[in-house]
Amino acid sequence: MKKNWLALGTSALLLFTLAGCGNSDQKDTSDNSNNAKEEEKADQKEQDKELKEDKEKEKKDEDDGGALETKKFDVSMEQAVKDFQKNNPKAKLVEVSLSHSDVDDYHYRVYGVEGKDVYREKVNANTGRADNTFHMPMLTKDQNELPKETFTLDGVKSPKEAIKAAMTALIDKEGLKKDAKDVHVAEWELVKENGTVVYKMRIRHILREYHVTLDAQNLNVISTEKDLY
Missing domain, CATH: 3.10.450.40 (Nuclear Transport Factor 2; Chain: A,)
Known part of the structure; x- marks a missing residue:
């Protein structure tokens, strides 16, 4: 009976450890995903900024440069x-x-x-x-x-x-x-x-x-x- 409890305890500890690892892996994956999203947002923001600057420059070229x-x-x-x-x-x-x-x-x-x-x-x-x-x-x-x-x-x-x-x-x-x-x-x-x-x-x-x-x-x-x- 003691062996069964020991085996059960060991199994529980193993499950807890695996669960912890799983949570850690999920957290890492989540962090990586969040970082990727933040980088994507930053890239998009930079692209939008460059596009806006290009449009403003193009408009200035037409308004001023062509006159x-x-x-x-x-x-x-x-x-x-x-x-x-x-x-x-x-x-x-x-x-x-x-x-x-x-x-x-x-x-x-x-x-x-x-x-x-x-x-x-x-x-x-x-x-x-x-x-x-x-x-x-x-x-x-x-x-x-x-x-x-x-x-x-x-x-x-x-x-x-x-x-x-x-x-x-x-x-x-x-x-x-x-x-x-x-x-x-x-x-x-x-x-x-x-x-x-x-x-x-x-x-x-x-x-x-x-x-x-x-x-x-x-x-x-x-x-x-x-x-x-």
Whole structure:
């Protein structure tokens, strides 16, 4: 009988020990699970924060960065082209454009051709520094996409004058006087088409985007296209 009680006591102790281990394992598992959940929450919180910052930055880029009509640059279009021609004396000008890739990161892109070679310089509009400069044989894609007519800046109005003319014409034509503060120039380019040097302006107004083409010498509007963006 004593042996039976001893055996029973031993069994009980074993069960108690196993139960304790089980509880400990469950506690460890629970702690690990809680830690994982906390880490997941922290990761999600960080992702939400980054997403919010990205959206705010994107909105600021659109609201401020795209408003070329409000910007003043230390380097003019004429200076950017002059530097390009100094660095590439054989290249004939086929395109100049100005846009931004960040709120304070504005660049002129100047393209030129010479025979079957294409030249390009990306010039910071504030520092004058030239980045992503290249000279290479023109590829078939370049032949199809690059403007084929060369030009000079003789008689060409300044981008500031062209921007003002394009915005005034667009606001009057589309009846946007009440919302004039929401009309912004996102980018422009200067090319030669059908024998005429033209400015092509991409202008945003709330959820609409307009493409205005002007004669670069007399600033008469040649065409206006409208779409959503």
